[in-house]
Amino acid sequence: MVWGWQIAWYLFLGGLGAGATLTSLVASRAGSRFSVIERAGATLAGPAVAFGTALLVIDLGMGRREPWRLVYLYTNWTSPMTWGTWILTLFIPIALLHALAVTDTMGGRWERYVAPVRRVCKRGTGALKVIAGVLALSTAIYTGVLLSVPPSFPLLNSLLLPVLFLVSALSTGLSAAVLGGYVLARRRGVVLDLHQWSRVHIALLVVEFAALLAWLGVGSASLAGNASVKLLVSGDLAPVFWIGLVLAGLVGPVLAFVVETARRGRGDRLALAGEAGVLAGGLALRYLVLLAAVPVLVGPAL
Secondary structure, eight states: OOSOHHHHHHHHHHHHHHHHHHHHHHHHHSOGGGHHHHHHHHHHHHHHHHHHHHHHHHHHSHHHHOGGGGGGGGTOTTSHHHHHHHHHHHHHHHHHHHHHHHSOOOOSHHHHHHHHHHHHHHHTHHHHHHHHHHHHHHHHHHHHHHHHSOTTOTTTSSTHHHHHHHHHHHHHHHHHHHHHHHHHHHHHTOOOOOHHHHHHHHHHHHHHHHHHHHHHHHHTTSHHHHHHHHHHHTSTTHHIIIIIIIIIIIIHHHHHHHHHHHTTTOOHHHHHHHHHHHHHHHHHHHHHHHHTOOOOOOSOOO
16 A cells, blocks of 8 residues: 555545535525534534544654644645645635534533634624635545546546545535434434435435446556456455445445435434445545555656
């Protein structure tokens, strides 16, 4: 594995946080009955991306040994890493401010410190939502762009990888927001209708599966890319690919959401199991993408 496990979690949490923000924004337009999903998505987004970014910094090494060198990540404007650094630097505080704007008071001694900021955020809720939406979309796409740039990994060097990661980010973010919203609804003693969200998730997972197949098809065109695809579908990574990603992360959740939709919202346990499966599949996807990357020599041999 060229990248450490921290990168897989960074890619997963970055996409999840971005998708949770976008889910929160959609829920805010869907009516007050989904306010718990709006609040849960907004609350989860900032911490998820911040923790993922911390793992990225640790994996870079200089974050531990020479932290002052991190400033160079902001100055190389031709590097996708610099673009991502700025996106993450802006998104994390905006996501936290967006959460303050759409959530209730915290209560206790902490609220007196947060209250002045919350009041300002609530007055600028509209602007915060627009900025958070743009940065969330950028974050979701960037996690795929970061890996697709190096030509030395043919399977990754594809425009379809950012598309796959974007759809997966929307899916995992939706799952995180729905699960968080469900917990919040139970604490408040209200009933959360998961029916509409299950229908949305069916469509997202079908698109994700199609993007996955297209990415694998295009990636198999080269010799090294074909070796990567074989590693996934019939090699050492096949059990994780078929069981962890395809079955638990895609097919299983679709079946769960279809049954829940057919029962018109009377299958909450199935829907929640489907949401958990989507999260597991999203993490498995990032690990598999990194583990299956077979490098090739680019440029003249020495």
